[in-house]
Amino acid sequence: MRRLIRHNGDPMADPIVTVAELLLPAFAAVGGEGADPVVRPSDRADAQANGALAIAKRLGQNPRQVAEAVLAVAKPMLDTICSNVEIAGPGFLNLTFADHFLAEQLGLAAADEHLGVRLAPVTKRVVIDYSAPNVAKEMHVGHLRTTVIGDALVRLMTYVGHTVIRENHIGDWGTPFGMLIEHLVDLGETEAADGLSLGDLDGFYREARAKFDADPVMQDRARHRVVLLQSGDPETMRLWHLLVEQSTKHFNAVYAKLGVLLTDDDIAGESMYNALLPEVIERLQTAGLLVESDGADVVFPPGFTNREGDPLPLIAQKRGGGFNYSTSDLACVIDRVERVHGDLLLYVVGAPQAQHFAMVFKVAEMAGWLHPPTEAVHVMFGSVLGPNRKMLKSRSGEPLKFIELIDEAVVRAAASVAEKNPHLSADEQAEIAIVIGIGAVKYADLSTDRIKDYIFDWDRMLAFDGNTAPYLQYAHARICSIFRRAEIDRASVRNDAVVLGEPQERALAKRLLAFDSAVWDTIDKYSPHRLCTYLFDLAQDFTAFYEHCPVLKAADDATKQSRLVLCDTTARVLAQGLDLLGIVAPERM
RNA sequence: GCCCUUGUAGCUCAGCUGGAUAGAGCACCGGACUUCUAAUCCGACGGUCGCAGGUUCGAAUCCUGCCGGGGGCGCCA
Known part of the structure; x- marks a missing residue:
């Protein structure tokens, strides 16, 4: 994979990140080692550095003077990338990027196969546990979130260079x-x-x-x-x-x-851990953690209590000798750490199991199986609700089957496609309907904070306005249409010069360069909705650009070429971003 | 009862590692199609950020208490 490199030798990144790095020495000089510039996007300028206020508080100094001291050190550096730098309010450093800097950075991103997204500084082995349907039962809406969120995390982690091990912990064992x-x-x-x-x-x-x-x-x-x-x-x-x-x-x-x-x-079903279960008990025993309670062998991790306020046990072996899901999940931790050699274990499982996993992880730590830097995270999520705010059910009152859900999404999307774009061939309409219908379902699930419940609403998720998959897909298709109509090869523009004139061009360029931050923010928080929000903002910036800045009929050739770069890069970021969410961006719709 | 999680505009949601006037979308109202897909765009309207305290130069964001929603709390997974 070809990666473009900045002057300082680092891979390129969001300008916000770049300027934060640039300011680091100046803030350290004034505020001491490790002083954080606290650079954030700003509506007053392109970026604002708030770090002076924190330093001032810590040192008991006037924040404006701190800002001035920082600026005195940083000014020469900032002048190379900023057109305007000023101290405002109580001590904010407001930074406006120079157009030539943004244009140059965008040129680098456009020429970069990885679109300016930084790779992970340290490659981890990430084990992601998701989907986990039950044998002899049909998949239903209850498996939607874990499957869709888990798959997005797989794609995101892979994209930044981690080694990802997918594990589908199917329910294939038990009474x-x-x-x-x-x-x-x-x-x-x-x-x-x-x-x-x-x-x-x-x-x-x-x-x-x-x-x-x-x-x-x-x-x-x-x-x-x-x-x-x-x-x-x-x-x-x-x-x-x-x-x-x-x-x-x-x-x-x-x-x-x-x-x-x-x-x-x-597939790494429950049955796979069966042979390990006696060993779990032995090792808990050896570690001196096992306690007999009501005939069962249990561990009491500190910090958990039951209804009566008594310590709450994790039952490792049931009365009578049987094992349960706690035993199995402990075996699972051992397996993922010791055999799979995972550094980061992600469990994409619903929020109701929060206490269960907290206890399992705690016991695994106590037993010495799980220790830094190895980390286990319960990536929990809320429920899918029907319009009545109750758990989503089918007409018959059963949980809605996954297959039915998908089929209905496609049927509904097909109706829209037939209405909006009837001149496409039947085959093409059918193909697009699948991509739109499934994209809509996935996006609706991914675009809200995973921790919260959300209301499943066909009309809203399939709408072409608002924060929906079809809106993003449409923006992508419009860009493809420009190149198709002009018969220009998309890849041919990727090394052309970028010139930023109109405010919409500038806003779009800035947004495109923020893809890097958006991806990393999403990964750091295991929250795909962050990427969704970014892509929606990007699509909005693009359509504003599209309305105001003619591409093929631009005033001069340089402008046209530059706008083609903006278009191509936008389409790539949209398609790549959607792909990271497991959603396809069609070329026409 | 204890623990976890949540409460932002009429509706659906962002923002929550504290930062300068709280943002979108939908709905409603007013504009824009002989012009690269109007499946779009531009504008207007709309909020004591559940309530009350506290910390701070500064709180939707952090802390405490209360109120409301959802979930969990010993041998199902």
Whole structure:
């Protein structure tokens, strides 16, 4: 990958970052080592450095004088990239970038395959746990957020150079499998396999559950079958595998439709950790953490209490010797640290499990399995709500199936495409409808702060105005249209000179250069909505530019070439940004 | 009861490692298509940032308390 380098040897970056680095020595000279310039985008100028106020407070000095002292040191450097620098208010340093600097920086970004986004200074092995559907159950809306957010994080981490290990922690183990396997036996393998391959996983599960609930004989058989499963009985394993196989076919069909990166190679189901579970107990025992309580073997991590205010245990081994999901998640930590050698473990799991993971991570730390710099993070998220602010359900009251969700999105998008752009061929319309429909669903999910619940609203997510995928995709398609119409090769303009005249050109250039910060901000907080907000701002800046600055009919050739660079770079940032979210940007729509 | 999380414009949401007048979008109102896709743009309207204290030169942002929403709190995952 070709990377462009700034004069100082560092890769290029957002000008805000560049100027912050530039100011660092001046602030250190006045405020002492490590004094933060606190550079932020400003509506009074291009950037403002607020660091003088903090220094003044710490040293008990007049903030304006501190700002002046900083400026005295930094002025020669700033003059190379700023057209105006002034001290304002109580001691803000307001910085206006010189047009030639922005133009030059944009030229570098345009020529850069990585669009000016810095690579990670240290490459980590990032293990990302996401999606995690259950075997013998259909994927439903409850898997939407983990799948979409997790996949975006995979793409983001990969983009900045980290090594990413995807793990799909499917629910393929545990007591329900006794019942499911017995039901399979009752139906006969061939018939059961046929039924399952039709995709009626939920029907199969429902029948098994009904039989189990009604019939004590079935309960006995199921219990016995669980024992066989736990002990690795070959015939039982073969039947179990049949269930897993049919289910993963279904998962893969969903992932393929959605454009999710997960494959069979990423499956790291609960069953995988089964062999490790006794070792977890042994190691907890050795570490002296295991306590017997009510017949179960538990660990009491400090800081957790129950209803009565008593210490809350993490149950490692149930009364009677069985294991549970805590045991499994502890094994999982061990595996990801010691076998996979992950430096950063991300768990993209819903917010209700916050306490569970806090306890698991705590116990893993106490046992010495998890220690800095290795870090485990529960990337939690809120629920998807229906218009009534309750959990989203289908008409029948069941959780909305994933396949139905996708299909409806595509049908709705197809209606819009047919209405707005009827002259496209049927094939092309169908293709675009898929990209728009699925993009809309994903974007709606990613564009709000993941920690909060959000209301699932078809009309809003498929609207062409506002912070939606179609709006961004449309901006991208319009740019492609310019090049198509003029028969200009996109790549051919990437080394052309940039000239910034109109305010819309300048605003667009500044925004394009902020892609770097947007990507990193998103990664630092594991919050894809930050990238969404950026892309929406970019699309708005672009359409403003598009309305005010004719490209192909620009006044002179230099302006036209420069605007083509702006257009091409915008399209690339939009397409790349959407791709990082797992969304496709079509060339026409 | 304890813990976690959340409360910003009529609606849906940004902003929350404290910074100068709180931002979008939708809806509503007024403009702009013989002009690179009007699936768009420009403008106007609209908020005691749940309430009350505190810290600070400065608080939507940090701290405390209260009120409201959601979730969790021993052998399901």
